[in-house]
Amino acid sequence: MNIDITDVTRRFGRTRAVAGVTMSAGPGVLGLLGPNGAGKTSLLRMLATVIPPTSGRIRLLERDPGVAAQRRAIRRRLGYVPQHLGYYPSFTVVEFVEYFALLKEVPAAQVPRAVATAVERVGLGDKARARMRTLSGGMLRRAGIAQAIVNDPELLLLDEPTAGLDPEQRVAFRGLLRDLGQTATVVVSTHLVEDVGAACAQVALMDGGRIVFHGTPQELTARGEGRTAAGDAPLERGYSTVLAEARS
Amino acid sequence: MTEPGHEPLDVALGRAWIEVAAQLWRRRPGPVERVAARLLRSPGLARALVATPSLLLGWVLATAVVLTVGMLATRETGTPYVALFAPAVAAVGIAYAYGPGVDDAWELTCSMAVSDRMVLLVRALAVFGLNAVLGLAAAAASGVAMAVTFGWLIPMTAVCALALATATFARSALVGSAAGVAGWVITVLAGQAAAGRPTTVVTESALIVPYLAVAAGATAIAVYWTRVPKGTA
Incomplete structure (x- = not known):
């Protein structure tokens, strides 16, 4: 399993953002649904090794993120798009994607090709040399996705990736998700239920820091029939x- | 399976374009980044170093202007203003080298194989080093005694470590820089009150041990607050 977490909690002061989540996931696209404040972002940040859990057990890509050497190995195979994508405004799209390729320790000789592939894959080839500050919201999201996939990750975590994308871009993005999910575990946090229906083989629904449903979109649909x-x-x-x- | 050389035309063109684009868009690192990559043995760390917010041209120019003013004031008055300015200027630069709200890509950096603590370390050392070099040049040009020219380096180390520790603890560059500057101002005022002249804080050799103790303690705090706890598996 690429994700294997047991009874994971995360507190911020007195607030319990994630309250005893247990789940596992292999290759494929998993949609993470839930209302605002459900704990989706905190869970994704723990899976991205940005913050540690307060308690519980996390294993990613068969490794322990609590051990420095294993955490580094996980991060080489990890892609992450945070909810609020930070970027250096003066960087071009290519420089932005290349920056994270280098920080992910993609071998230097492979970086130019990996960057070109990622930029083309998200459809930003015509903006490759544009400064990040000149991009629209949808283009910034796509640049964020490009940096996430530049290392051909085995675990890809996307927090609200379709925010700011127009309908045509969202359709293209769903295709990309399905493609990536052939080999990688892709976790997509979203408010948009239709994205989950179109692109995800599995769906987890969070509320109050807990996972209250985990199954297929068809099973979730069935829960609402006759209601x-x-x-x-x-x-x-x-x-x-x-x-x-x-x-x- | 499609044998090599017999793939569809659009796939072959796509592959060819990727090869062309890779060469066309390839970025040539500047000399500073190339040297840093060799020294640090990490192209990623070198790239993160040249993206340091408080090493950008505007910051460097502002630092140079402050120290130049200090140098001119020192030459006019004989009071070692450079020695009094340099620790505070460096502390602000260190606090603004890295962290949430300062580094635009901080959240992403925290999920990268090149450790965020290493990024913090090389950036802090680079900012400290640059400020030390600029400060030494300004102090030497101001013509004050050699003891004063070098005397502020140890207090600067302590003040920078204090700013770094506070910034990492509070997760705020503003709070970190305020702590560093406030700590140094209080030290200078204390020197004024105790000995009747503020410059005693950079000339009194008995203060070296307390400065080093503060530097060591603050560095330990920064290391502690940037750790990732074990026991997640």
């Missing part, structure tokens, strides 16, 4: 039903 829960689409009704049950 009067809110939602314009079957998957949304399943989402609302599970949330209502978890809170009752």
Whole structure:
């Protein structure tokens, strides 16, 4: 399993953002759904090795992120797009992607080709030499995705990756997700239920720091059948039903 | 499977374009980055070093201007202003070298194979080194006694370590720089109150041990606060 976590919690002061999550995932696309404050971002940040858990056990790519040498090995095979993508405004798209390729220790000789492949894969070839400060919100998200995939990761973590993308770009992005999920474990945190239905083989629904549902999009849809829960689409009704049950 | 040489035309063109784009877009590192990559034996660390916010041209020029003013004031008055300015200037630079709110790509850097602690270390050393060189040049040009020219380097180390420790603890460059500057101002005022002249804080050899103790303690705090706890598996 590329992700294997057991009873993981994360506290920020008195707030328990993640409250005893246990889950495992192999290759494929896993959608992480949930309302604001459900703990999705905190869970992704722990999986990205940005913050350690307060308690519990995490193993990523069969390694322990608590051990420096193993954490480094994990990070070489990890791609991460945070919710708020930081970037150096004066860098070009290529410089931005190359910067993270180098920090991921992609062998120097392979960096130019890896950068070109990642930039083309997200459709930013015509903006390769544009400064980051000149890009639109959707282009910035795509540059963020390019840096995440530049090392051909085995574990890819995307926090709200479709925010700012137009419908055409979102369709293209779903295709990219499905492609990446052939070989890697891809975890996508999103508010957009339709993204999960279109691109994810598995879905986990978080609420109050806990995972209240883990299954396929079809199973989530089935939970809402015959119910009067809110939602314009079957998957949304399943989402609302599970949330209502978890809170009752 | 498609045999090499018999792949569809669009796939072959795509491959060819990637090879062309890789060469076309390839970035040539500057001389500083090339030397740093050799010294640090890490192209990633060298790239992170040249992206240090407080080593950008504007910061370096501002530092040079402050120390030049200090040098001119020292020559006019005989009071070693460079020695009094340099620790505070360096402390602000160190606090703004790395961290949330300062480094635009900090969150991403924290998930990289090149450790964020190493990035912090090389950036802090580089900022400290640059400030020390600029400060020494300004102090030497101001013509004050040799003891004063070098005397502020140890207090500068302590003040920089204090700023770094506070910035990493508070996760705020502003708080870190405020702690460094405030610590140095209090030290100078204490020197003024105790001996009647502020420059005693850079000329009194008895203060070297306390300065080194502060530097060591603050460095230990910074190391502690940038650790990743064990026991996650």
